[in-house]
Amino acid sequence: MKHLSKLSKFVCTVLLLAGQANLFTGCNDDMPAESYYTFTGEMMSDFLTEHENFSLFKRIAERAGKMDFLGSRGSRTFFPATNTGVEAFLKEKGYASVEDIPASFCDTLLRACIIERIMYTYDLPETQQENNELDLPLILESKGDTLDANQMALTIVNRRAAIINELKNDSVENGVVHPVDRVLVPNTSLGSTLLDEYHEDFQIYYEALRRTGLIDSLYRYRDEEYEQEKGKYAPFTQSMRIGNEDYVAKLPDHRYSGFTLLIVPDKNLYEKYPDRFNESMTMDEKIDALYELAVEKYSGADAEAIFGLNQTAPGSDKTYKQLYWNKGSLTHPYNPLNMFLSYHIIDRLFSSTAKLVNTIGIHTAYADPTDWVSTLLDFSTIKLEKVYRPVDPAVEYPSEFYVNHCHASQYNNYERIRGAHLTVPEQENFSLNVAYYYIDDVVAYDPTMRNTIMNTRMRIDFQLLWPELTNNNMRLCGNPLKEYNSGDNSEDGTEGGGFNYYLPPGYLKNITFSENTMFVVKRPIIYWSNYQGDDIAVLGTSYDVTFRLPNVPPGEYELRLGYCALDSRGIGQVYVDGVPQGLPIDMRDKADAPNIGGLYNGWNGLRCEDDGSGGIYTREELEENARVMKNNGYYSGPKGVFFYLGSGNASTPAYDPSKCIIFYNQNDLLRRKICQVQVQPNKHHTIRLRSVLSSATSGGFSLDYMELVPISICGPGGIGEDIY
The missing domain is CATH 2.30.180.10 (FAS1 domain)
Structure with missing residues (x-):
């Protein structure tokens, strides 16, 4: 195990602090100082003022002009450094005192240690990544392999600073304070x-x-052309129906x-x-x-x-x-x-x-x-x-x-x-x-x-196809344990700290879509019946999207699309390399529809009686039904994937048989065979999606996940697949 001495020798000098109060929400860093609403209880600014061991960091905040901000209402997490930590920083950087730090750098140091949502250490997984107010990552590691002087496990921030155990989780009116033993210096x-x-x-x-x-x-870091052009895009202000909820999405802040x-x-x-x-x-x-x-x-x-x-x-x-x-x-x-x-x-x-x-x-x-x-x-x-x-x-x-x-x-x-x-x-x-x-x-x-x-069988989430979604914190943004809430209809973000984004043409590489196409990337929610909690919605009365298939070795593959069938979705024709493939996909048809023919025990009932789960069909019946569905061009959802049913009852994304639904058992989760693709060497293959819904309403196409399966596995005489 690692010990505190490997990180810092400052923790033992810190005094115990106290102070707990109720939490409030909402703040905008761009508000003028005179517009701040200050509560009568202890705020983050009061924390720095009232505790002498943070007087140096208070001075950093003052020189940054941020004390009013720290006294404003909000729901933040704050990582101020102790006086000993600030003194070590001054020595490291060659400053005689805080007064020698440029005011702009003080602002950077202050913003580097603030997250715009509340996070308590007892809710953290082993590794948690959040963005601070500089839009840079804060990595919090709680692996239990770094100990303080009392042999207690520490949470380490950016592999640099340790949250002081005696002082962590100190609630104030506008969030929570986690004092640290070193100044968080962003790597720019x-x-x-x-x-x-x-x-x-x-x-x-x-x-x-x-x-x-x-x-x-x-x-390559930031696309300055996008910085100049993003103000020309219209804001997403209308409520667009995506699946079974109404969302508002925001334009990406940057293109990194x-x-x-x-x-x-x-x-x-x-x-x-x-x-x-x-x-x-x-x-x-x-x-x-x-x-x-x-x-x-x-x-x-x-x-x-x-x-x-x-x-x-x-x-x-x-x-x-x-x-x-x-x-x-x-x-x-x-x-x-x-x-x-x-x-x-x-x-x-x-x-x-x-x-x-x-x-x-x-x-x-x-x-x-x-x-x-x-x-x-x-x-x-x-x-x-x-x-x-x-x-x-x-x-x-x-x-x-x-x-x-x-x-x-x-x-x-x-x-x-x-x-x-x-x-x-x-x-x-x-x-x-x-x-x-x-x-x-x-x-x-x-x-x-x-x-x-x-x-x-290669099962690929659509949010992996475009690096920009990872580079710009769209993929896996926010807390997936937080269910859908009113924040999903706000550009200020959700309770879980995530956003839904709409992407303008040209934002993603290797994809084109028509001007009347709305390309919306949704935040992950474990209660949604989407593969790995997220999906991409292609919206519009006449959407038309073309993008590259993932790279796989040359050979013949079966291409499938996995999705959740909903009444609000539409009908889309799929093309591969410009050639239409079979009948259009009607994403309103569930797996037990007559044209698909799946055997299901109700909406989300257990299916197989042989595995002890209480289903009503035998394994033989379901194996025969899988052949029927395959002949009709469909597969059931996989058994190795699940989502949470209900709301507010999950403390971890791990499987819980009393709270989770297996995809295999739900009749609106299915996979559609598109075609057999002959992948050529040194060639990028494309897939195109075009709306053929005659209604004037917006019927969306869900880009949840795809599967590319070698024919040697799923074709006639093939090895055969498992059901996971």
Whole structure:
């Protein structure tokens, strides 16, 4: 276990404080000072004034001009530093006193330690990610492996400051105060600066990133063109019917880009590949060894076809491979070392593991939460997974994250692929646009990944298709335990701290939609019968949307769309690569409709009597019915996915049989087969959705999740699927 001395030596000097009061809601930081409404009870400003041990941080707030704000009504969480913590900050930065800190920097320090919603430490999971008033992440880790002087577990903020146990959860009229032992200093550097400072443990990967030029490509952060254009978009003021609730969505505040690097530390390269790497080698020799490993991973005719290496370069009679597979062309995208490292860079920012994988609504007794995402290596996909022992009894680190892992199953001839175990560095590992994590082995889009790990039913949440949703805090925003409430109809956000967003044309990459299409990204709610608590609503009387399918290895796949059928939804025609596929999807038809033919025990009744759940159908009856539904082009919902029924009764997203509904048992949750897709190498395939609803009302199309399943599994004579 880690102890307090590794973080700070200041906590023991802090006096016990007290003060509790009722909580109030609502505040706008842009209000003029004379408009603030101040309560008679203790506010955050009073907390700083009345407790001498925070006099220095009070002075920071005064110099920032924020004392009136801290005295205004609201529902905030505040992390002020003790005097000892401020003194350490002054020494660290070379200031003689608080008076030497520029007023603008005081404002930054104040805003860095405020969250605009109330959070108590006893409600925190192991890792929680929130945005502060600078719109930068605050990562709160309560893993129990860092202790104070009294051997009590500490909550660590941004791997820098510890919340002082004796003083935490101090309620004031406008929120809650969690005093910390160090000043929270936001990291406003870009990616290359972060890696320049913290690469002591991964000098080989750092040097390889430098020599390939990839480290210099990590500069994209904020789209300034969007900053200029966003004021021209009309506000979303009308109440649009989405599913069975009325929402109001907001325009995204910004358009950020970001990257996540998966880095193998030097010691792991020495341990895993002792025949290739050792400490006594020169750096040139180590880079050469990494280059040869990359050549091994990406050799072969299949790889040449997938990545276009066998194509003739313009203006040359040679292929890209002939031109750039050499140690003198490391900066070219077709170079093997460049390809190798590009696959280790995910095209979105995961500032913490809190949002690395969406674990909402996955029944971990039967399935691991899994996300398939793109990387900087075009035409590739990487698998992020939180692995549980019931699914993989051989996992060394249960309930932890792995990259490109798969358990032994019929899909891989019962060959377990361990993949790489992902861990969080102890030092600072994220900045404005880059985060990095350690993995204990290299990963590659090699034959093992393409032919074994991806030879399975790939279930992909639609909110994973576009990096912008992660980079701009739309995916997994807010608290999913908070049910739908009046805040969902407000641009000020919901009680759970989340928002619903509508996206203007051009905001997302690799998608186009018509001007009269409303593209709405909804916040996650565990009470919604959506896969992993969220979905995207495509609205409008004549919507028309086209976007890329995820990257999968060449071959034949069955494409399916999963959704919740609702009377308020519409009818859409689906196209793949511009060709219409079958009859339009009527998202109003439930699975027990005559044209689908599913056997269901009422709306959400248990179906199977053989598994002891109290259903009315035998396993044989349901297996036969699955064939009937498949012949009609449909599948039931999966058994490994659930949602909470009811409201206000969930303290965790984990499965609870007394409160949760399995998708398999609900007649409005189903999957529609779209077509068989022949995926070609070095080609991006597209899917188009076009409204064919004749009514003048707005009938939405739900983009909840898709499935891409190799025909070797689901086709005639295939291996066959499980029901999870």
